[in-house]
Amino acid sequence: MPARAKRVAAVVVGGVLAVGGCSTDEDTSEAEPSSSPVPSRALVVWADGMCEATDGFETLKEESARGIKNVTDPPADAMTPIDIETDSYLSGTSSSLDSLAQGLDGMRKTGITAADRLHDRLAKDVAKAAKEADELSDFMAVYGLSQKEKTDRAKRVAELVEALKMPKPGLSGVVADEPKLAVAHRLAPRCVPPAKPSPSPTPSPSSTGPLPKAEDGKDTAACKDGNCEILVTGPVDLVVGEWDLHVTVQGSTVTITRSDSSGFVSNMSFGDGGGAGFATAGGKETTVDGTAVHKDRAVLKFSTK
Structure with missing residues (x-):
């Protein structure tokens, strides 16, 4: 495994996992x-x-x-x-x-x-x-x-x-x-030390009602440029910018397994209203927001800048 130029850090704050690059001087x-x-x-x-x-x-x-x-x-x-x-x-x-x-x-x-x-x-x-x-x-x-x-x-x-x-x-x-x-x-x-799991939040009213409409529906191809809003109703593999992602929704929790071209693999999870972020040192930052997360389905919005 060649030395990797990509360095990733992860912390969880208030149920939201965020990932950033190397610290500057x-x-x-x-x-x-x-x-x-x-x-x-x-x-x-x-x-x-x-x-x-x-x-x-x-x-x-x-x-x-x-x-x-x-x-x-x-x-x-x-x-x-x-x-x-x-x-x-x-x-x-x-x-x-x-x-x-x-x-x-x-x-x-x-x-x-x-x-x-x-x-x-x-x-x-x-x-x-x-x-x-x-x-x-x-x-x-x-x-x-x-x-x-x-x-x-x-x-x-x-x-x-x-x-x-x-x-x-x-x-x-x-x-x-x-x-x-x-x-x-x-x-x-x-x-970065692993974050302590936060208590499971009380389901919000939206977690029991109909899901909002996803702008791109189930079209995962819309995510290739790093920006999309999709509906996930089962395990799905998709490419978001520089990242290969595997997404599942179970027990009102979204779990994303991500990997990059260097072979780095890690997991992140969040619930309704939560989200995550990942970035490469000196590269683009991608965030995902749980617009709505129900028992086994979710509307997720990916943004890259």
């Missing part, structure tokens, strides 16, 4: 008192990369656990044939390990012993697992194998992922002991 001077240790830009980039790697590490382990279960214990109503599910698990998990390994490999040293030790140990462990997973998932090696042989390979890949452990002390421990790194961590976009 001016922002830093306002946010940090003059007595605070001033980290270099390189240290902020390092913290950002380690936060991304840490999140990717946890996501990898969670997705691998779900994926191997679909291979070894598929649900009775599974729609995907087991051979395709197995091939998908092998290639997807191997690719995720490669991406994580490449991202870690592209990071520079900080000169802080504990920080560099954490990075080096994690990078070494992930690189080793990625190499073994690549060999087990190689297309030419897998092609022509029986389903049992493929399943055995999938189990071995799952064991590699399960065996990966975050070195101790982890990032939070290292950050706590290094003042400059702590400031860099606060400034790094990917290191």
Whole structure:
């Protein structure tokens, strides 16, 4: 995974998730008192990369656990044939390990012993697992194998992922002991702490009545330029400006899974009257407003500027 130029941060305020780009030098001077240790830009980039790697590490382990279960214990109503599910698990998990390994490999040293030790140990462990997973998932090696042989390979890949452990002390421990790194961590976009979920709001009168008319109806193609207002009545994939989005509405909650060309993936959720925003550093900002969110449908307005 090449070093990404796109950096994204997310915070939730009053039920609305907003995403912004990297802090500027001016922002830093306002946010940090003059007595605070001033980290270099390189240290902020390092913290950002380690936060991304840490999140990717946890996501990898969670997705691998779900994926191997679909291979070894598929649900009775599974729609995907087991051979395709197995091939998908092998290639997807191997690719995720490669991406994580490449991202870690592209990071520079900080000169802080504990920080560099954490990075080096994690990078070494992930690189080793990625190499073994690549060999087990190689297309030419897998092609022509029986389903049992493929399943055995999938189990071995799952064991590699399960065996990966975050070195101790982890990032939070290292950050706590290094003042400059702590400031860099606060400034790094990917290191924004997860927001505490807010209490479920009482449904507004509009959540039980008819939905307002969406300007573009169900025409998701209208969103390609980054601006549209659409009706969502079920899971839908759409392109909004630079982002590929998967949108679902369930339990009066809109959930948006977004990804960009760099491979970055994240989720955001909001209810009636809420919204979200996402942007790339130095790029355009896209916002989405929940004009109306009912139990399993919603009118969403996307705006890009």
